[in-house]
Amino acid sequence: MSQVTEDDQLTRLQEALDGAATGGIAVSVVAGVCLVGAFASFLLSMPFTVPFLLGFVGVTAYGWFAHQAETARTLMFVATVSTVTVLGLITFYVFLEAAPAFANMGVVELLTRLEQPLWNTETHVYSLVPLMWGTFVTTVLATLVAAPFGVAGALFISEIAPRTVREIIKPAVEVLAGIPSIVYGFIGFTVLNPYMTEKFLLAGQGSLFLAGIVIGFMALPTTVSVAEDAIASVPESMKSGSLALGSTDWQTMKSVTLPTALSGVSAGILLGVGRAIGETMAATVILGTVVELPDPLYDVFGNTITLTSAIAAQYGSAFGLHMNTLFAAGVVLFVTVMGLSIAAQYVEARMQRKLGGDV
Known part of the structure; x- marks a missing residue:
């Protein structure tokens, strides 16, 4: 039952x-x-x-x-x-939306045209070369700020700073990452821009150098935060073993900690670079809106426009082929960021194979 x-x-x-x-x-x-x-x-x-x-x-x-x-x-x-x-x-x-611009101007012409006029909305002649050059220069300058200072800051927070200092600095860095970009751009335009105009005798307001420096400091908190997390994840046994063999703290950081955390550190740098490439408001506030190449080309104190600032400054009055060209600028940004993402994944996979002994 x-x-x-x-x-x-x-x-x-x-x-x-x-x-x-x-x-x-x-x-x-x-x-x-x-x-x-x-x-x-x-x-x-x-x-x-x-x-x-x-x-x-x-x-x-x-x-x-x-x-x-x-x-x-x-x-x-x-x-x-x-x-x-x-x-x-x-x-x-x-x-x-970008297809009509590429079809009308041609992909090669749109991406390589150096003949004047470079940008004329009345005759529908466009060239993305000044926009790409402005983006490239500001990104390089921003990377030169964010990469070394970001890695150094991450090492200090994770490996050098006392615990009480670390508990204050790390949240402060994360708060800085949340400040809107327009704030950085406004400070750069109202405080740093007049100073540089006076001291360097610049012809006009704004410069690629100033935009790159400001964007670099904007990307710095992101780089520090991601790199610090990667460094903190390195097993303590690896660092202790290095110290036990007689290495100094600096030798351990240089030869053990950084190589082990390189994939995460490189990801932090690439995230910072990605923010520099895609930054809009700071570049729009600081730079001018004239679509011209600096003369000479390597003049970092010259003024031009970036891909993102061109889209932000001109989309309100754009229509027809002009609007399609701004979408083409968006396509260039999309392909660039996708390339950075693929590169980051390749670096991470390469470092995993190397650290695992399978080079």
Whole structure:
């Protein structure tokens, strides 16, 4: 009799589990249909976007209380798919809008034209060379500031500073990373710009040198924070072993800590470089809006425009081919940042193979 009762209990438990699984699947399906319907309605400009979204929220709320595990898995899946979909749509849209500019001017002409005029919205003649040169110079200058000072700051916080000092400096650095870029740009324009104009006898307001320095200090907190996390993750046994063999603290940092954490440190530097390339407001505030190359070309105290500042300064009045050219500038930025990301992954994989003894 007890055996029958136990079998009945197992059967009822299995039926309950099957019912819960079926209910969770049903909730997931309905939620997915609501979300797809909201997305389709938005793309087709139909008036059903809000009802579908409300339906998704309602079904998700019910599923969270009735079938929490299945609903959580569904939400994580939706978040992943949504991220990939949105990024894909943004990429497609940017390339689609930039296509007329590349078709009209030609890819080579648009990216290499040096003949005057370089930028004329009336005759629809455009060249991205001044924009790319301004971006390149400011990025190099910013990297020369952020890379050495960032690594040095990370080493100081992680390896040299006393614990009390570390607990003060690290949160302060992270707070600096959250300051809006317009604040840095405004300080650079109102405080540093007049000083440099007076001391260096510059012809006009703004210079690539000033923009690069300001952007470098903007990227510095990001570089310090990421590099410090990488250095702090180095196993203590490796550093202790080096010290036990008679190495000094500096020799240990130089020969053990930095090589071991190089992938994370390089990632911090590349993140800083990525911020320098994509910086908009600081460059827009400090630099001028004239699309010309410095004369001579290597004059870092000259003035020009960057890819991001051109987009920020001109998109409000742009239309037609002018707008398409600004999207082409966005494509150049996209390809550049993607190249940096691939390079960072390659460096990380290379260092992992090297440190693992498989060079």
